[in-house]
Structure formats: C-alpha cells, structure tokens
Amino acid sequence: MGITAVDHDHQWLDVRFTDGTSSRFLGAWLRDNIGSGRHRNGGQRTFDINDLPPVSITTAVRVADGVTVSFEPEGLQETFDEQWFRQHAQVVPRPHRSLWGAEMQSRLSFEDYPTLLTDPNRLHDWLVGIRDHGFGLLENVPTTPGSILDVVDLFGYVRQTNYGRLFDVREEADPANLAFTKLKIGMHTDNPYRDPVPGLQLLHCLTNESDGGANQLRDGFAVGEQLRNLHPSQFELLSTQPVRFRFFEEGSADLETHVPLIEVDDRGAIRSIRYNSRSIQAFDMPQAIMADFYEAYRTLGESLHDPAGLIEFRLDPGQLMLFDNQRVAHGRSAYEVGARHLQGCYADKDSLNSRIRVLETQR
Numbered sequence: 001m002g003i004t005a006v007d008h009d010h011q012w013l014d015v016r017f018t019d020g021t022s023s024r025f026l027g028a029w030l031r032d033n034i035g036s037g038r039h040r041n042g043g044q045r046t047f048d049i050n051d052l053p054p055v056s057i058t059t060a061v062r063v064a065d066g067v068t069v070s071f072e073p074e075g076l077q078e079t080f081d082e083q084w085f086r087q088h089a090q091v092v093p094r095p096h097r098s099l100w101g102a103e104m105q106s107r108l109s110f111e112d113y114p115t116l117l118t119d120p121n122r123l124h125d126w127l128v129g130i131r132d133h134g135f136g137l138l139e140n141v142p143t144t145p146g147s148i149l150d151v152v153d154l155f156g157y158v159r160q161t162n163y164g165r166l167f168d169v170r171e172e173a174d175p176a177n178l179a180f181t182k183l184k185i186g187m188h189t190d191n192p193y194r195d196p197v198p199g200l201q202l203l204h205c206l207t208n209e210s211d212g213g214a215n216q217l218r219d220g221f222a223v224g225e226q227l228r229n230l231h232p233s234q235f236e237l238l239s240t241q242p243v244r245f246r247f248f249e250e251g252s253a254d255l256e257t258h259v260p261l262i263e264v265d266d267r268g269a270i271r272s273i274r275y276n277s278r279s280i281q282a283f284d285m286p287q288a289i290m291a292d293f294y295e296a297y298r299t300l301g302e303s304l305h306d307p308a309g310l311i312e313f314r315l316d317p318g319q320l321m322l323f324d325n326q327r328v329a330h331g332r333s334a335y336e337v338g339a340r341h342l343q344g345c346y347a348d349k350d351s352l353n354s355r356i357r358v359l360e361t362q363r
C-alpha cells in the first residue's frame, strides 16, 4: 500500500493510491481537520470554523507515508498520512443491524447476570446483541425490588421520567394504565409522547405466579422494511406525516409530541418506530389524505401484531428483558389468576453504545 501520486489546485487535493484508486479532498475540509487542531486529550477540536480564513492549497508534496499540504493565507503546513486519507475517503457506514422475525424464537437465550458483573467480554457480547438485534435477556438478577437499577449500571444511566426512576407493573385496584391490570396489552412502543423517546426499556420480573402474562416482542425495523418493500406509498405516508401523541395526568404531566410513526434518517434508514394506540390522538391531517393514512396505519398495526413475526416468552422471577424502545414493539398476553409483579425503567442508547466501544478498547 502507498500513495503513487498527488495533484492539486487551489481548492482540491487528489490522491492516487497504489491499488489504482484515487480520492478527492476539499482543501477547506483538510484544513478544518488537521491533526494538530485537536487536543491531545480526547481529541476535541481546538478552534471554531469562524477562526479559519477561506483557505487555498498552495503546495501538495508526497512524503514517506503521506502528503504534506501547505495552506494560505496562514502559511500552515500539515502532513496527512495514507491511512488517514483512506479512512476518510469513504462515507462512514451506519451501524450494523440484524432484522429478525419469528425465527428468533429458537435462538432466545438468557445471559447470566452475575457473570456479566465480572466478565467484560461476556458483557460486551451481550450489549452488542442488544445493539444489533434490539433486545437482550438476563436471568439470575436478584429479585430484590430495585435490582433493575443495578442492571442499568452495567452500561449506563437511568432515564428518570415522571413515572420515577423505576415503575412497578402489577395489578392495581384503580389502575391509571392498562399495564396495571390483567388485561392483554397490544404491541406498542413506550412513551411516544416524550421528546426524546426513551431509547431503552428494561422489565425485570420479581414475581410471576400468573397463568398467562407472556411477553411478546416484534422487530419494528423489520416491519418497517417489509412495509417499504410491499407498500412503498404507505411507508412514505407513515414516515412523513406527523401524528400527535399525548400523556395527561391532572396536575402533574401533559406530555405531547407531533411526529411521524416511522422516522428515517438522511439516507432513508429507519431511525425509529412509534406505535401506541393508547396515547395516539385524533389525527389532525388534511381529510384528503385521511383514508390513505388509515390504510397505512392499519397495515402497520397488523404487521406489528402478526403472530408470524413475533417472539413470545414468559419472564420468571429473576429474569429481565431489555429492548430498544425506538425499534422493538412489545406486548403482553392476558392472565386470569396469579400474582405478577415486574419493575421497569428506561435508559438511553448512547451510553450503551459508548460502553461497547470502551469495552472494545480494553480487550
């Protein structure tokens, strides 16, 4: 590997590599990204774009393992090495994600919580599974109330809400939420009325003597991609037309968002799914698109509930599930008799992804 030739004008630098490929770099971008413009600790940039004059490339000379570029009007010289050029010649790929359906049922496994406390490699692999598949399962978590908060310490921080640092999911005498009954709960994502929506949800089973109450998960990204393939116009509608979600509690909370059910990023990749029939509000879009929107909304709902795409499992005491609440929809079957007590809490994905990277540097 190496650099065979460089060429430039006042604005652009062209670098040709020994493998025959070549890449073009903007002078202003090179000047903005000089290595000496970063602090030695942590790599933060030490200047602002406003500190830079409009630059011109005056010379570009091939040196041992890179190219030395001179910039005017500053008279600055900087050497960029080949590896750096190669690293920046391509658009950074988006993180890998593995879509799944009902076939995931046969691959379910519960990781041992005490092991994760002492084995950073196993912790890394468990977190990577959550990043790539959108969920992870644990067992042997102490059934002491509040233990769920210790699980969050494995990778990040609790996202506190008006429900507190954690919340109890069990039957209540006068429930304010269907979750606090024995009723079936349809597939949904939590808290779409928040901005931002909590990225991760944990549910930890303390007691389960019920005759039902199984948990279901469905990969919302798989649902979204299927919709994009089979019904592109419906996907377009759901990913561009905002709807309103709201949570209201007299005197304490009035949370509201106005967002599309499917959010996509600048490259069209699905960034998040919101689906919650309990908190979605009357649609306020033009009547002219209402019929089409309802058709698309129904398709999404049917697909999220499609038994052919779901996984289902029962959480027993000491077991915990953690899932990406912006990707994976969850639900619960009804139960008739028996005590069932789960504790839940929220956390954010940035800390989980950070933890993965830190663990990788320590391997």
Ligand code: FE2
Binding pocket: 188, 189, 190, 330
């Ligand atoms: Fe929920």
